[in-house]
Amino acid sequence: MNHLDQEQVPNRWSQGLSRAAADYALVCLSHLRWDFVYQRPQHLLSRCARARPVYFIEEPHRGGAQPRIERSRRDCGVNVIVPHLPREVDEDESEMLLRCLIDDLIVADRLRQYVLWYYTPMALGFTRHLAPAATVYDCMDELSNFWGAPPALRERERDLLRSADLVFTGGRSLHEAKQVVRPTAYLFPSSIDVSHFRRARAPQPEPPDQRELRRPRIGYCGVIDERIDLDLLAAAADLRPGLEFVMIGPVAKIEASSLPKRPNIHYLGQKPYAELPAYLAGWDAAIMPFSRNDSTRYISPTKTPEYLAAGRPVVATSIRDVVDPYGREGLVDIADEPAAFVAAIDRALQRPRRGEWLQRVDEFLARGSWDDTWAQMESLIGAAVRGDLSGVTRGGACSTI
Missing domain, CATH: 3.40.50.2000 (Glycogen Phosphorylase B;)
Known part of the structure; x- marks a missing residue:
């Protein structure tokens, strides 16, 4: 059963990059709400949306009789996707339903080539089966240290640190911690508008x-x-x-x-x-x-x-x-x-x-800006999509703020 309206996302591929680098949509899996506070995800993904389709998939809301997706489009071009699940389903069934909803989204919007961008490793539970052109983990916090963190979070993050094509970190101390598992992580500290x-x-x-x-x-x-x-x-x-x-x-x-x-x-x-x-x-x-x-x-x-x-x-x-x-x-x-x-x-x-x-x-x-940060990230993602990261500097600092 298709849980989505059949609205199509316009084809807005970048004209300035090679086809292999440009022809992908970006699908973000986030533990944050797009409209909560305007921070790192909003700065980066709104810039990404200038060149290609971007889908920001929030954690699900609980309530309602049937699983469904609520979708809306922000002025910056980002498509905000809010899954709704029945309140009474357990964690295993929730992940099964989310897997179906994500599959429906990919089919409905004809996403033939896409990059998965993770903010929450917990999303691995319903996305492991997908075949993205590249996988990015933008680690902006040590989520496992936050109150109420899911018990499975640490193990899933280790899996994501090892399997992602690219790992970005949002601060120097976080970068040092993640390099223990992923020596090739890239440091992109907070930038500034x-x-x-x-x-x-x-x-x-x-x-x-x-x-x-x-x-x-x-x-x-x-x-x-x-x-x-x-x-x-x-x-x-x-x-x-x-x-x-x-x-x-x-x-x-x-x-x-x-x-x-x-x-x-x-x-x-x-x-x-x-x-x-x-x-x-x-x-x-x-x-x-x-x-x-x-x-x-x-x-x-x-x-x-x-x-x-x-x-x-x-x-x-x-x-x-x-x-x-x-x-x-x-x-x-x-x-x-x-x-x-x-x-x-x-x-x-x-x-x-x-x-x-x-x-x-x-x-x-003056040493850094969100525009500069995104330009560096986009270059790395393009190389990952092309399967050409071998010639890219492996890890290290990519911004001085």
Whole structure:
């Protein structure tokens, strides 16, 4: 039974690449929702969609009588595919149904040559039977260290690290960890959409829910989950009652009731990516109050270069991929304990918004961009599709941010 509408994806093959490199669709298997937060997958795959069909397959929703696919197309050209499964099916049956739905998608859209791009190794359970032109694993987090990780995740990731044609990693410490299993992994750290966030350096219309807050404002933008040191946030707010702490982003995997409540802590919720520069423009400094635990051991926060592109001084805890290179180069202040953390905020508030520090920030950010990162990835994928990776440098760093 075909579970899909027979809508066809337009043929949008790239005109600038050889046929062998260009004639493929990209099918992404993700544990994230496309509309959750705008981060690495959105930056990369929206650029991919400029040249070829891209399908972003989310984890399934549970509920409904029959398995089906909900599909929609974003303005950037990405086709978002949301599987829906009956609530009562077990894991084995879920994977069987997902296998059928993916097969139907490939047949319905006549995907004769496609690349599988994994963000979740768990998708191997319903895609092992496929015959892609190439397989890519873009490892952006150590998912097995996150709360609620499936027991099978570590074993499936080992399988994917060994079998994928290409492995990309999103941070230096993560790259070192994955090289133990996959020595030829490529390092592609978080890049930056400089022009987007640089808008925050100029006056912007104040968002209504931030307009009435006093100054100075200290901001955080990102997912609020088990990686955030809520005790540190509460202590900082207590030690500096004259500062307004602005927390922007969705609350995930923790109870909202666990968030510290203080008169000077403000949770504004999730905001569209397009609106973030307007919020950052109204901050006097930015913070990354991450816990130091298993869930943050390998993270490489995308928000670090975004804050800097916005011209905001940054205070962060000692996350390895922030300490090196950002702390080492004097671009971000590092502190872990409450007293040291607020002292670093005090120093950040005194830092001139122009001059030598901002010049060094701009020189650093000029080393890489999402456009550059995608161009390097696309070249590697093209070589893999052609079966011609033998002449490509095996592993190593492909970006300097």
